[in-house]
Amino acid sequence: MALFLSTIQNKIDKKGRVSVPARFRSILSERGYSSIVLFPSFEGEAINACDMGVMEGLLEKIGGFDPFSEDRESDADALMAAAVELPIDGDGRITIPPTLTEEIGIEDQCVFVGRGDSFQIWAPEPFDTRMKAVKERARLKRAAGQKREASDD
Amino acid sequence: MALFLSTIQNKIDKKGRVSVPARFRSILSERGYSSIVLFPSFEGEAINACDMGVMEGLLEKIGGFDPFSEDRESDADALMAAAVELPIDGDGRITIPPTLTEEIGIEDQCVFVGRGDSFQIWAPEPFDTRMKAVKERARLKRAAGQKREASDD
DNA sequence: TGGGGTATCATGGATTTTTATGGGAGTCAA
């Protein structure tokens, strides 16, 4: 199955619309979806995005509706409550609700980040910071580890 | 199958009518229903809502589980007795009976909360409190480290 | 190889449709 790869930054217009990267759209439609499901990441820094199939799988895992049982994870319920299904319009755009953008700090630009079977949406600056941190950590690890002189800094 | 997702707050007018969120309505009608079934949650904080199909499955499951168990049967009886089927009117609204709203503390606003295969109806404030509690708990769990144990104190 | 044409994409704006909400008229029963 095709994977969500690479990082694309797009603009959010005054009406709150953003283009979903064309490649991502084609992957979604390959899977048979014309909408995406968004919900806040647990770390609170990004929005997670997946298709409805993933949500269905999740629900199946936590079990169906049974008012007599208390064992249904409240986390899972919170997830369903925080998630939104967004239709992709005829021009390939979505409108992310303010509840999600505000929490993450997204304003007029956002970054789509491939994660394989799903992707994330970030505000540009925090994403930058995060990437730099990751790279730095990798660099340190490399430096501390072996004498790998193939420098690429 | 489409799932009930996200959280929508709507107003209750003087006549006691509330709009069922459009997305929820379309999911219901997709499943072939034009009414919803309501009954109080056992925790007493919210109203549970589902379609008649879910209700039938539910009662069948409970009834079929153990025909000789008095507890189960009385639970099922209580559920049936407390449940109401509400028609959705031409404008997409329902009128929640006072028996249910008073118990939950709903007055002039209510919140529809998706739960996947069903949804709930809350008074705004208790729902807020609940969501904050869930988030805080998740935060603590995260901060405590990745040791995923049954404990969540 | 390079240049022109074409398809695709991201973006902006306008227009139409849907939705939530308010209110009124008619109906039925107590």
Added chain:
DNA sequence: TTGACTCCCATAAAAATCCATGATACCCCA
């Protein structure tokens, strides 16, 4: 008659849809 309820209509706001354009990438053919 009064009160509760149903059906119908009005409207403002929000959402979905449609159309236009500049830019870029892609392809084809001389």
